[in-house]
Amino acid sequence: MPSSGKSTLGRQIAKSLGYEFVDLDLRIEIAEGKKVAEIFSLNGEEYFRKIENQHLKKIQKDSKLVIATGGGAPCFHDGLEYIKENGISIFLDVKPEMLVERMRVSKKNERPLFDLESKTLLDTVSTKYNERLSTYQKADITVEGDTDPESILWIIDAEFSRK
Numbered sequence: 011m012p013s014s015g016k017s018t019l020g021r022q023i024a025k026s027l028g029y030e031f032v033d034l035d036l037r038i039e040i041a042e043g044k045k046v047a048e049i050f051s052l053n054g055e056e057y058f059r060k061i062e063n064q065h066l067k068k069i070q071k072d073s074k075l076v077i078a079t080g081g082g083a084p085c086f087h088d089g090l091e092y093i094k095e096n097g098i099s100i101f102l103d104v105k106p107e108m109l110v111e112r113m114r115v116s117k118k119n120e121r122p123l124f125d126l127e128s129k130t131l132l133d134t135v136s137t138k139y140n141e142r143l144s145t146y147q148k149a150d151i152t153v154e155g156d157t158d159p160e161s162i163l164w165i166i167d168a169e170f171s172r173k
């Protein structure tokens with residue numbers, strides 16, 4: 011989900027593994043020459059989901075990468091299956107109230123599905139979280155994302171060495 015800590019933790023995990031960190035939204039923005047929000051408004055969500063899935067599938071098994079996908083990537087087309095077949099997946103389980111608090115603190119308001127100005131932001135985030143939860147829970151590893159980053163890294167390291 012947005013603001014769950016993918017970039018913060020992803021970069022740290024990549025560093026500790028000696029892997030490169032990749033932000034899938036950023037890859038899409040570079041390839042399209044547009045921000046995600048512009049792609050949504052000019053081409054629509056369906057188009058975004060199609061190219062998001064295509065970019066996901068450019069990532070090959072065994073590439074030494076830690077990838078932060080957008081929150082919708084596992085939930086559309088065969089995103090989850092592709093992720094599970096080609097890597098180790100981590101669900102950062104941050105509850106809607108905390109996600110909204112983080113969104114407000116970071117003040118980043120460029121998410122087409124989650125408008126910081128909206129009075130119903132918490133409802134929107136809760137609805138998406140609940141709709142997506144059963145997909146996210148199929149990840150190989152689930153960590154409570156409101157744990158401090160160091161402990162999360164420790165949990166992930168321990169799980170990695172068991173796999």
Ligand SMILES: Nc1ncnc2c1ncn2[C@@H]1O[C@H](COP(=O)(O)OP(=O)(O)OP(=O)(O)O)[C@@H](O)[C@H]1O
Pocket residue numbers: 011012013014015016017018019078112115116118155156157158159162
């Ligand atoms: N484990 C954590 N505990 C407390 N705060 C955190 C934690 N992880 C991330 N944060 C904070 O939450 C905010 C969002 O984190 P981050 O940008 O890493 O999330 P993201 O999932 O990459 O978001 P986006 O969907 O915008 O790409 C940042 O202000 C970050 O400092």
Ligand SMILES: O=C(O)C1=C[C@@H](O)[C@@H](O)[C@H](O)C1
Pocket residue numbers: 011012035046079080081082083121122123
């Ligand atoms: O949760 C989502 O559906 C999204 C999250 C962002 O990372 C972007 O991929 C886009 O704004 C959609």
Ligand SMILES: [Mg+2]
Pocket residue numbers: 016017018033078
């Ligand atoms: Mg990020």
